[in-house]
Structures are given as C-alpha cells and as structure tokens.
Amino acid sequence: MIHKLLKKTKKDTNIPLKDLLQLLDEWNALYNKADQAYWLVNLAERRFIFVSPSCEKICGVPPEAFYQDVEVWKKIIHPEDREKIQKKRSVLWKGNSFEHEYRIIHQRDGTVRWVLDQTFPAFDENGKPAILSGVVTDITEIKKMREKLLLAEKVYEHVQQAILITDENGFIQFINPAFTEITGYGSEAIGLSLDFLHSGYYNENFYQTIRKTVIEKGQWRGRLRGRRKNGEVYVQQTTITAIHDQEGHPIFYLFIFSENEKTATNLKDDLKLAQEVQKRVLSKPLKTESIDIYGMYVPSEELGGDMYAWYQIDNDRYGIFLMDVMGHGVAASLICMSVRSLLNGVIRKCIYPKEVFHELNKHMRLLYHEDGRMNTYYFTAVYVMVNTKKRFIEYASAGHPPGFLFHQNGLVEELDQGCAPIGLLSHLHVETGKLNYAPGATLVLYSDGVIEGPNSSVRTNIEMFREKLKSFIHLENKSMITRMHKMFKEEYQFTDDISLVVAKLH
Structure with a gap:
C-alpha cells in the first residue's frame, strides 16, 4: 500500500486531498508492516491526522503520542543527528519532499536504530500543498549489512x-x-x-x-x-x-x-651448502660405445628441486631420469634428495616408465600425504629407458615439458606421452611412448626453467628452445653442453633452476 501511495504522490503532484483519503481507504489505512510506519500530517493545522500502528514497533511510541504532540519525533531522533536532521526537515512545512537516513532511539528498549525517512506532499484542488505523506522504514539490518560489506571490502583491499x-x-x-x-x-x-x-x-x-x-x-x-x-x-x-x-x-x-616467500637472509649460508650437496648427487658423465650421456645444472639464487640421474640397467639398457619438485627452498630440496636416495633401486627393479612412475608415486603418497591433505607436495619428471641393442627408447612424462629426440635426417620428435605429476593423485594412469632411432640420434631432456621467459605461451617457448638446440645438436656432448651453458648465462634470467641432459645415441 505504501509503495503504491508513494508512487502515486510522486507521479501526480496535484493529487486532491479527497482522492488521497480515498486511496488510503482503498489501500487499507491500517497498514501495519513491522519495519515501516506510514503517517499523514495536515499542513494547515500542523497536526498528525494518521499514524500507522507499526510506528510503535519501530520507535517505541504509540500513534496517540503523535496526535497529542506533533514535535514528538524530534525527541526520538538520536542526539548526534538531531540538529542536522531538524534543519533538513524544516523544508517539510513548505510542502517540499524529504528523504534521508539517520538514527533514532527506541523509546522503550533504548536501542539505536537506523531509519530511512521519506516524505512527499499532497495537494488540494487549488494546487497548494495540503498534506504531507511519509514513510519511515527501519533499515538497521540493512545498515549492518552495509557495514559488514564495507568491512569485508576493506579487508579484501588490504x-x-x-x-x-x-x-x-x-x-x-x-x-x-x-x-x-x-x-x-x-x-x-x-x-x-x-x-x-x-x-x-x-x-x-x-x-x-x-x-x-x-x-x-x-x-x-x-x-x-x-x-x-x-x-x-x-x-x-x-x-x-x-x-x-x-x-x-x-x-x-x-x-x-x-x-612463496624467498628464503630468509640468515639461512643463505646453509642454502649454499645445500645447493652444493644437491649438485654433488647429480650423475657424472657416462660414455660407452653405444651411448654418451652428459648433464648440466645451473641453480637459481634459491635452493630448488631440480635433479637428474642415469643408470646402466644391464648391458643394453639405460635409464635416464630428470625431475623438478614444485616450489623452492628446503622442502623442495628434501623431497628431491629423498627421491634420489631410492631412484637407483626403483629404476633397476622396475625398468619401464609405467612401473617406475607408479613406484615413485607410491613413495610420494606414503611420505607426504599421511595427514590427509591432498595435492601438497608433488614433482614433475621425465623418464626414458634406452635400449641400445634394439635402438628404441620408451618414455613417459609426468607433467614435465616434452623432451626431444633429434634424428640425423633432421626430424625432431617430442616426448609428449605421460601422466599427471608424481604425488598428485593416489593412482596414476600412465601413457608411455616408444620411438625408434638410428645411430647418430640425440636425446635432449630439460627442466621448465629453460622455457620460462617473457612470452605468454609455453608452447612458443618450447618451440623457440627446440630451434636453438638445432644449432648445437651436431656438436659432441661436452662441447654442446658448454655452448648451451654459455647461452643460458647470456640470455636467461634465472628465476628457476635449469637442468639439461643430452644423450648421444650411437
């Protein structure tokens, strides 16, 4: 009823008094919504002619008090808002509209409440303001919600x-x-x-x-x-x-x-020592008649989780492994070392990529997920089993950038089959790849520090790195690694560790 009445008085500024009273009768003048009070004032006599019973719920004063004293509302307004609001409400007796939010004090329970006070004039047959019609709405809860939203907004900002x-x-x-x-x-x-x-x-x-x-x-x-x-x-x-x-x-x-925050300054000496230990466990160059493997590790300023290793499984088979633990610092290094400690046994026992990854995943889940928290520690990896007698490689990549197999005829194949990172899931579904090669092929594995750069596309960075490798691929291993190391020093900003493994397949 109130909303319709307000809409009517806003739309028709010359609504006659008799029509207004008729509207009240039609729309039920005894409107009694708990959070709204409606009232009418006769301007000529400056007295209330109607106050809805709901006003007692809002302000603690019954309608009769308003009939007896037209100024009673002033006493209800909060003392800190009283002077300001009285100045603004002075326009009412001139027949002007009014809308403002302010505080009142409930006269029975003493609580402070916020109200929205809206007043509109109604006009007689001569177009002169005759009646003021108003609605007072209790907006205390809305105000609290606004304050909570404001608080949340400030928290979010800071x-x-x-x-x-x-x-x-x-x-x-x-x-x-x-x-x-x-x-x-x-x-x-x-x-x-x-x-x-x-x-x-x-x-x-x-x-x-x-x-x-x-x-x-x-x-x-x-x-x-x-x-x-x-x-x-x-x-x-x-x-x-x-x-x-x-x-x-x-x-x-x-x-x-x-x-992730950088390692504290007072731990730098310890971290340098840990970096040195980490470098010492990397596999040394391996050279036989059928394969020549060489690696390079360039650490960033922080202790990282890069590690590579290779093993001769038997007379004809070799296992080559490269991993990158998610994150930096002591935690990443410890995980790296724990994997390194059992890698020899796992590769010699399991041999093939699928079995190796399943065993490593079981190890990660057992050690680092006992508290039930999911996906906290994991690492990416690529593992290649090289069969030098039958001249093929079998591989899998666990969320790791794809390695390359460069053939002497210029063809380059990517090692893009695999699974999710190790330790991420309770069970891995591993897809393996198998590639044949002829003597003279070169296998290149690398960590993601190599492909981190200003380009927004990782794919673009991978292709750029592959093209750079082509200019070095004809070199023997040690010379190739030396040239690549020089290029990294000149062209790369070391935000992450860089690892590179090159295997010449004879």
Whole structure:
C-alpha cells in the first residue's frame, strides 16, 4: 500500500486531498508492516491526522503520542543527528519532499536504530500543498549489512594474500588488489574464465582433478605454477574453497593464494651448502660405445628441486631420469634428495616408465600425504629407458615439458606421452611412448626453467628452445653442453633452476 501511495504522490503532484483519503481507504489505512510506519500530517493545522500502528514497533511510541504532540519525533531522533536532521526537515512545512537516513532511539528498549525517512506532499484542488505523506522504514539490518560489506571490502583491499572469487561456472566475479599485485591483471579479469590464468605447465586432466577434489571435499590446497601478465612464471600456495547455498549447491568458488616467500637472509649460508650437496648427487658423465650421456645444472639464487640421474640397467639398457619438485627452498630440496636416495633401486627393479612412475608415486603418497591433505607436495619428471641393442627408447612424462629426440635426417620428435605429476593423485594412469632411432640420434631432456621467459605461451617457448638446440645438436656432448651453458648465462634470467641432459645415441 505504501509503495503504491508513494508512487502515486510522486507521479501526480496535484493529487486532491479527497482522492488521497480515498486511496488510503482503498489501500487499507491500517497498514501495519513491522519495519515501516506510514503517517499523514495536515499542513494547515500542523497536526498528525494518521499514524500507522507499526510506528510503535519501530520507535517505541504509540500513534496517540503523535496526535497529542506533533514535535514528538524530534525527541526520538538520536542526539548526534538531531540538529542536522531538524534543519533538513524544516523544508517539510513548505510542502517540499524529504528523504534521508539517520538514527533514532527506541523509546522503550533504548536501542539505536537506523531509519530511512521519506516524505512527499499532497495537494488540494487549488494546487497548494495540503498534506504531507511519509514513510519511515527501519533499515538497521540493512545498515549492518552495509557495514559488514564495507568491512569485508576493506579487508579484501588490504590483505596481502590474493583473493579471487568465481561463479559456479568458473567466471571471475571479484579480485582484490593483492591479486593484481601478484598477477598483474586488474579489472580486465572480471567476467573472464579462469583459463587465461593457467600457466601452461599442466594438462586439462590436472585441473579436472582439482575441480573434482573441490566438489567432493569442499576444498583443495596445494602449490601451483602461475603465469603473470608479463609472462613470468611463479609458484603460488593456493587454497580453493567451494561456497554453497542453503540447498548445498556450489554457487561460488573462493581462491586464496600467495606467492612463496624467498628464503630468509640468515639461512643463505646453509642454502649454499645445500645447493652444493644437491649438485654433488647429480650423475657424472657416462660414455660407452653405444651411448654418451652428459648433464648440466645451473641453480637459481634459491635452493630448488631440480635433479637428474642415469643408470646402466644391464648391458643394453639405460635409464635416464630428470625431475623438478614444485616450489623452492628446503622442502623442495628434501623431497628431491629423498627421491634420489631410492631412484637407483626403483629404476633397476622396475625398468619401464609405467612401473617406475607408479613406484615413485607410491613413495610420494606414503611420505607426504599421511595427514590427509591432498595435492601438497608433488614433482614433475621425465623418464626414458634406452635400449641400445634394439635402438628404441620408451618414455613417459609426468607433467614435465616434452623432451626431444633429434634424428640425423633432421626430424625432431617430442616426448609428449605421460601422466599427471608424481604425488598428485593416489593412482596414476600412465601413457608411455616408444620411438625408434638410428645411430647418430640425440636425446635432449630439460627442466621448465629453460622455457620460462617473457612470452605468454609455453608452447612458443618450447618451440623457440627446440630451434636453438638445432644449432648445437651436431656438436659432441661436452662441447654442446658448454655452448648451451654459455647461452643460458647470456640470455636467461634465472628465476628457476635449469637442468639439461643430452644423450648421444650411437
């Protein structure tokens, strides 16, 4: 009734008094909504002619008090708002409209409440203002909600962790300044799918696994590689939480992540020692009549998780392994060393890529997932079993950049078959690849530090690196590694470790 009346008085500024009273009668003048009070004042006599009973619920004063004293409302207004509001309400007696939010004090329970006061004049047959019609709405709860939203907004603005909210379909609805600071993306990200934030290091199965975990368990925590707007790759500690409606259906997804902090200054000496130990466990060059293997490791400033190793399994077979633990620092190095300690036994026992990866995955799940937290520690890897007698390689890549097999005729084949990173899933589905080679072929494996650069496309960086390798591939191993090391020093900014393994197949 009140909304219709207000709409009518706003639309028709010359509504006659008799028509107004008729409207009141038609729309039920005893309107009694708990959070709204309606009133009418006769301007000529400056007295209330109607106050809805609901006013007592809002302000603690019955309608009769207003009939007896037209100024009673002034006493209800909060003392701190009284002077300001009285000045603004002075326009009412001139027949002007009024709309303002302010505080009142409930006269029975003493609580402070916020109200929205809206007043509109009604005119007589001569077009002169005759009646003031008004609505007072209790907006206390709305005000509290606004304050909570304001508080949340300020928290989002100043929290150091990046906050991202998507709808149920994965389209971004909200970001905070920390998100922009870390990723470089601002308001242009709103409305986009999360896909544009993917670093290019993981396939769709990896992201499907994360989504499945969030849907089934409500949350996922772990480390992810992200890619900034400028193309730079970084590691982020991420928590993804599903937000459900009352029926239990997911309506939003909350992403909170932060960039891993650098190692504290007072640990630099220890880290340098750890780096030296890490380099010493790398396999030494191996040279036989049928194969020549050489490796290169260039550490970044931080302690990382790169490691390569190779073993002669029997007279005709060799196992070559390269891994990269997600993240930097002591944790990544310890995981790297734990894998290195059992790698010899695993490769000699399992031999083939599928069995090797299953055994390593079991090891990672046993050691680093006992507390039930999913997807916290994992590593990417590539493993190649070389059969020098039958001249073929069998390989698998666990979320790792594809290696290359360069043939003497100029053909280059990528090692692109495999599975999810080791330790990510409780069970791996491993697809292996098999490639034949002729004498003179060269196998090249590398870590992702090689393909991190300013380009936004990982695929572009892989192809660029493959083309650079072509100019060195004719060289013998040691010369090739020396030339590549010089190129890395001159052209690369070491944001991550760089590992490179070259195997000449005779």
